[in-house]
Amino acid sequence: MNIGTRKILDRSFTAVGIGSIIVMAMALMIVVVPIVTNGIGAVFFTGTIEHRKMLFNEFTRGNSENLSSEVASSERYRTNVYKMLSGFEAELETMAPEKKSEYKAKYSQVRMALQGLLGPLPGDSAPMLTRFKYGQTRWEKAEEKLHDLLYESKWDNSNPDVMSKEYFVSRAIGFEGTSLVKLFPYVKNNLEKMLLPEFTFYWGFITDSSVDSHFFGGIWPEIQGTFFLAVGAMLFAFPLGVVAAVYFTEYAKPGFLNSMLRSANSTLAGVPSIVFGMFGLAFFINTLKVSESKSVIAGALTLAIMILPTIIRAAEEAILAVPKTYREASLSLGSTKWNTIATVILPAALPGILTGGVISLGRAAGETAPIIFTAAVSVGSAIGLADVFSSPTPALSWNIYNLASEHEAASQIRHVQYGMVLALVSIVLLLNLSAIVLRARVSKKLKG
């Protein structure tokens, strides 16, 4: 090959390499940026007075004097709305029957939109669900709700050849000629005064339990559950994995049984996690009966089985990477095999073993399938350490899935879902980061 082509090939290879790295970085950005921005929105947002009321009532957090003065100022503007409503209700009674029923239907839509915005209106019976006890707690959602109040959404089906299209009709036009027509501009102009939006740093998102299945409140039970499950899995899998790795590398005689065990271990590492979930249910709960039904301990054991092969492999590799000369040095000083392993081999292999362990910890924290049948519930409060043998727990991975697919009001609480995703990603990232730091520190100590 002549020098020209060689150089061109070199350059084009460099270009392809850099290009693929850029593509990867961009893909990562596309995934990460929305997660981060939306997830942060669960903690930092513009909250309304409804949010502060909710915090005070459900978590007794906030200053009651400030709150009541705020409520008073907001009520000053709300009373006008209430007056308009009761005025229109009186007007309704005076209308002709068919006109009355036409307006009544429209009016009930208006009331619903207002309830979503401001919370229960005078004359409403006390709602059962907490989510209906308050108006909009987040300002950006309140603006959406305001739109719902001002406009009715309709679907244009006139042309059968194209998909029907949504279009909006002002509700004010529908109430032309009645007293209610004033309501719409009034709410539009005074919404801020009724809801008193202000910048909110809701740290309770991390530390609070959820209220009314994640409508309000935070994700502490999920975070704690994830922590219990991952650490619990580690407590089982790490010692077991290291012992197994020591056995494989130091004690096992090469032979049929040994190679069978090794390939079984490799195979286990590739088994889909849902299979571990089913296995956990069948084995730990139905057969061993470690708990009546789902429990943290059953989930942790299942996760432990799942990460065990990875830990064994990492530990094996780390042990095999320890220079043979350390072993020789130790043995030549009159050390027993066991002593050599404990005082020389394992300490020298520690960085690798720890890295494997922490990465497995991250994996255990992130997996959903193994805990579906063994440990996870969609709504629950944080459990005490003593309850791990009997209680299931919510966990980030499972609740993200739940909020995305099964929650009845998922679209209204996307921010919670994003918050959970961000929390989970941060936890896993933090674990991996600590693995790197730990590894660096331990190997620095070894290198001197």
Add this chain to the structure above:
Amino acid sequence: MIVDAKEISESAPVQKATREIYLPPERRKITGGDTTHISAKDFSIYYGEFEAVKRVNADILSKYVTAIIGPSGCGKSTFLRAINRMNDLIPSCHTTGALLFDGEDVYGKFTDEVLLRKKVGMVFQKPNPFPKSIFDNIAYGPRLHGVNDKKKLMEIVERSLRKAAIWDEVCDRLDKNALGLSGGQQQRLCVARTLAVEPEVLLLDEPTSALDPKATAKIEDLIQELRGSYTIMIVTHNMQQASRVSDSTMFFYEGVLVEHATTAQLFTNPKDPMTEDYITGRFS
């Protein structure tokens, strides 16, 4: 030149542990008795089928320095590592014949190899300190054997480092990682580490081959210092080194112990023509 092993070991007279092999007259006073410390009787070492050391008969006397020379691959390391059973690490390795240490069979059924290695220390070709502090490196052996008292450990550490002539260089940084030392210092540290368990025998497998001339000189000085206190066996491919530091020399060729004589005799007046060829550099 291919030599039939059987022919040699049968034709060559069994090397007797006599004063003549070991004792230059001026050394006789220092060492006193001439007890046989290690003795090989028709001792062979195999890697699987391959006989790496062939029917060696030799007596190694207590408290002398014995050098082992020979071309690369002739079985020097194998023979040396057999003495403290480091070859146990190689699964295919096995032995026939007898190797006696203090009259007891090293490969006997009831031999405790851990106890044996405590008495027979080894320093390897490449310095191999543990990735621990200098102090912990030296204290490793004594701790293993039950010394835990901090003061006593400190005593042992200082004594061992002094014996290995490295105390002055490291006394102010005992808590620093041993891997931070230079190669020559590391090797002397390894000697000190071995001395700390108070062995009777010191096996050195080409201890200077990874070192520069200055560090090599220090190690050689060290061997001179230790001479008379320990039974020392040193493998070297450097014949000047062998002649400088040892009392007696064994010449191996293709697994066969060709000649074992006082160092002075082996280098000035070798009995075997092959030895002569080797020491005059006709092959290597």
